[in-house]
Every structure is written in structure tokens, then in C-alpha cells.
Amino acid sequence: MIDPYPTRLPHPAAPIARIEPTVWGTANTGPLDQGALDGYSNAGHLLQPNTVTGARRADLDDELRSIAASLDTSDPRIIREADGSIRSIFEPHLISAAVKQMTELDTVLPVAQQILGGEVYIHQARINYMSAFTSTGFYWHSDFETWHAEDGMPTMRAVSCVIALTDNYPHNGTLMTINGTNRTFYPCVGATPADNHATSLAGQTVGVPDQETLTAAAKQGINQFVGPAGTGFWFDCNTLHGSNSNITPFPRSNLFLVFNSVDNRLVEPFAAPKPRPPYLGAR
Numbered sequence: 001m002i003d004p005y006p007t008r009l010p011h012p013a014a015p016i017a018r019i020e021p022t023v024w025g026t027a028n029t030g031p032l033d034q035g036a037l038d039g040y041s042n043a044g045h046l047l048q049p050n051t052v053t054g055a056r057r058a059d060l061d062d063e064l065r066s067i068a069a070s071l072d073t074s075d076p077r078i079i080r081e082a083d084g085s086i087r088s089i090f091e092p093h094l095i096s097a098a099v100k101q102m103t104e105l106d107t108v109l110p111v112a113q114q115i116l117g118g119e120v121y122i123h124q125a126r127i128n129y130m131s132a133f134t135s136t137g138f139y140w141h142s143d144f145e146t147w148h149a150e151d152g153m154p155t156m157r158a159v160s161c162v163i164a165l166t167d168n169y170p171h172n173g174t175l176m177t178i179n180g181t182n183r184t185f186y187p188c189v190g191a192t193p194a195d196n197h198a199t200s201l202a203g204q205t206v207g208v209p210d211q212e213t214l215t216a217a218a219k220q221g222i223n224q225f226v227g228p229a230g231t232g233f234w235f236d237c238n239t240l241h242g243s244n245s246n247i248t249p250f251p252r253s254n255l256f257l258v259f260n261s262v263d264n265r266l267v268e269p270f271a272a273p274k275p276r277p278p279y280l281g282a283r
Ligand code: 6CS
Pocket: 124, 126, 138, 141, 143, 146, 147, 200, 201, 204, 280
């Protein structure tokens, strides 16, 4: 298969204009109206208040603690900060029935199907805990760049649905996206080390855009995901995003559900020695 988005190169390469649409469906194939679809296509993200409400929203806090407690401390799906606190847990939808139900809400699954233009499956799911006081952020990156290089995701036909599990403020490690970056692929320099995910999930150094690229891209504006627990936030697989550290007393825990089109199934990695484990890229 010809690689449309070469990355992890030995030398810098020019940005590549996105080949595929950002929105694959239409206004009459799901709950989002034309304005919402156009906004998502232009900005690369879309805020959806009240994605999880009522009783389901109320028991989210309990779920956060019970998921962590239900795993063996050496479970590879638990990613820890340097101080040992939990940074992320992968596959929460296979661990918790409450999280599994969120993947099927009317405010979630039909939106993913509409954006991706058909049947979808969960490529990856995780809870980023962004604990109080000492949690560290995520440097700027495109998820698709990693999923293409390390998981073998062929094209840009995937979307992340973020559900705030705690209140997201501007000051507690908020998720930031750079407007419009869904429409440009930024090749990165540096080959993928073997078993890169053993370190990349606690601090990504490979597959990050250079500062010249970020300076130019940021001129389009940096958006912060802010909202109470239960708020939803959709962003395209290729949208550049990152988050600051959280030194406040308020944890910023978010559930990330990554939907991939069934017509975009993973093949061999485009720039890595071998595929990553299924809890990072479902096969
Ligand atoms: O490597 C990955 O798949 C993960 N890394 C980041 C920083 N975002 C997407 C995903 O969780």
C-alpha cells in the first residue's frame, strides 16, 4: 500500500494537505445539523454540552475510582506518572459496564457514525486522570500521526469523543486543540524506536511537530476544552492537540473514546517495527 502520509522520517518534510474529508456523512444522516458539521470540518473540533447527564453523570466519579481499583497494579493498561500516580487507563469500556454504556449513548454513537459516514468500532479508549497537584501534560501531537505510524491506520477516518468526567477549567490541565490543523498532515522527524509505547504514553518525544510548524499552525488559534462533567468534545484524529500540567487541587479526568470507520481497519504499521498491543489499537 502506498503511504499517503509518510512520517518518522530521517529529515524534515513539507506539510501534506489532507486528502480525505473531515466529515464523511451529511446533515440528514445523524443528529448534527449542517452548521455543526461545517464548524467541525473547519475547526477540527466540536463542543457538545450535556453529552452525559442525570444519573449516569452522577456516578462517573465512583467509576473513576472503581476502574482503577479493579485492575492488578502491574496491568499494562495502567500508565503511571513518575510519582506513581495514575496518568491513564486504557480499555475502560472493557472493564466498566458504565463506560461501555457511554459508547452507545444517543449523544455519542450516532454522532460518530454521522461524522465517519457509516459503521464504526472503538479503535482505542482511555481515561486520562490528570490528577490534582502533580500531573504532567501531553505535548502537541496529532493522534493520527501515531496511529498511522505505529498502529497502521490507513486514512484519516477516525474521531475522538472526549467526555469530561470531572469539571474542565482553563486552569486544571485543559485539553487544547489548534484550530484547522485537521486539514494538514505534518510529517515528523525521527524513526520509531522498538516498543516506543513503553515510554511514549508518559511523555511523547517521537512524532511531535517541530517548533517552526507549531508557531505557524498556532496562528489559526488555540482552543481550550472547558465545561462541567458530562460535557462532550469531539476532535478529528489529525487535529493537533495537547494539554498543560495540572497543579491545581482539581483533577481533570476525561474519557476518550476513539471511533474508527469499519472501512479504515488497521493494516501493518507505516513507520514502526511491529504493531502495538490491541489495548492501544484494536484489531
Ligand atoms: O499513542 C497513543 O495512541 C496515545 N497518545 C496520545 C498522546 N494521544 C492519543 C493516544 O492516547
